[in-house]
Amino acid sequence: MSGMTRTSAGTALGGLRQDGFRYVNIVQGNRGVSRDPQTMFTTVLGSCVAACLFDPDAKIGGMNHFLLAEPDEDQHVDAVAAQRYGVHAMELLINEMLQVGADRRRLRGHLYGGANLHAGMRAIGTSNAEFAIRFLRDEGIPLMAQNLGGTAARRVDFQPAHGRARCRIVQDTVADEVPRRVAPIRPAAPSGDLELF
Amino acid sequence: MSRTIMTVDDSPSMRALLRNALAAQGYTVAEAEDGVDALERIDASAPDLVITDINMPRMDGFGLIEALRGRSAYAGTPILVLTTEFSDEKKARARNAGATGWIVKPFHPDKLASAIRRVLL
Numbered sequence: 001m002s003g004m005t006r007t008s009a010g011t012a013l014g015g016l017r018q019d020g021f022r023y024v025n026i027v028q029g030n031r032g033v034s035r036d037p038q039t040m041f042t043t044v045l046g047s048c049v050a051a052c053l054f055d056p057d058a059k060i061g062g063m064n065h066f067l068l069a070e071p072d073e074d075q076h077v078d079a080v081a082a083q084r085y086g087v088h089a090m091e092l093l094i095n096e097m098l099q100v101g102a103d104r105r106r107l108r109g110h111l112y113g114g115a116n117l118h119a120g121m122r123a124i125g126t127s128n129a130e131f132a133i134r135f136l137r138d139e140g141i142p143l144m145a146q147n148l149g150g151t152a153a154r155r156v157d158f159q160p161a162h163g164r165a166r167c168r169i170v171q172d173t174v175a176d177e178v179p180r181r182v183a184p185i186r187p188a189a190p191s192g193d194l195e196l197f
Numbered sequence: 198m199s200r201t202i203m204t205v206d207d208s209p210s211m212r213a214l215l216r217n218a219l220a221a222q223g224y225t226v227a228e229a230e231d232g233v234d235a236l237e238r239i240d241a242s243a244p245d246l247v248i249t250d251i252n253m254p255r256m257d258g259f260g261l262i263e264a265l266r267g268r269s270a271y272a273g274t275p276i277l278v279l280t281t282e283f284s285d286e287k288k289a290r291a292r293n294a295g296a297t298g299w300i301v302k303p304f305h306p307d308k309l310a311s312a313i314r315r316v317l318l
Contacts, residue, residue: 135210191300191302192309194308197296
């Protein structure tokens with residue numbers, strides 16, 4: 001993997017492919033940031049959302065892959081907690097981009113995913129998509145492209161150094177790889193506790 | 198009389214989350230979007246506590262803590278860092294700058310309220 005690419009446990013999928021890109025898989029709960037022109041972030045999305053952010057001047061891009069919440073057995077979703085985790089997921093991505101030279105004021109966004117794949121579940125995909133759109137609006141990040149909602153899984157490929165994304169609806173066989181139940185994003189480090197100095 | 202807390206974070210979404218959580222506890226909330234903005238606004242609200250992010254444009258949380266500790270009016274004001282960062286090196290830097298404590302995001306409203314009560318004696 002290129003030294004210009006940082007991922008939180010993203011998985012490099014072999015070397016350069018015929019298209020000239022080195023593919024890095026961004027699984028649920030993870031993110032990747034890169035300025036490497038030969039890096040391609042890739043992910044398969046069901047109800048999760050991937051935000052692809054890009055700074056066109058610094059030519060730095062990043063992708064995350066998050067799920068805010070799924071309903072408990074009583075079909076209850078803690079909307080406030082979901083909002084907190086969503087903001088957290090986006091902040092982690094933005095901070096990593098800023099640390100390698102991106103400028104928050106120049107960021108542009110693409111959003112993908114948010115499908116409601118499985119009958120009988122509440123519209124978690126819709127909730128994820130609505131959160132992501134609202135977040136970009138509140139943060140003043142222009143939404144340049146989106147492919148959200150529906151009932152089918154998607155594969156998204158994102159060239160972080162070029163800001164270009166490709167989104168395809170995937171067939172049932174691939175969609176079956178999308179977990180039926182996946183855990184919402186949780187922080188990697190213990191969070192929320194006060195450490196007094 | 199309501200105590201005042203200044204939150205300093207470059208994310209409007211995070212400021213909104215904090216505003217809602219703190220207002221629900223009865224605190225008056227003042228806000229700033231980075232260290233420079235906080236230094237310009239702080240005298241108007243004279244907060245009892247400052248909660249600051251670390252990674253911000255113009256002036257980060259470390260710079261803000263050092264600047265506040267250099268002002269006699271805020272030399273003893275509790276300052277909590279609320280950040281996605283959790284490295285020992287950055288915690289040590291904040292401690293040396295004069296921070297009171299460190300909380301890793303995402304925050305939980307009940308834990309945050311408890312932390313505030315501990316430092317707002």
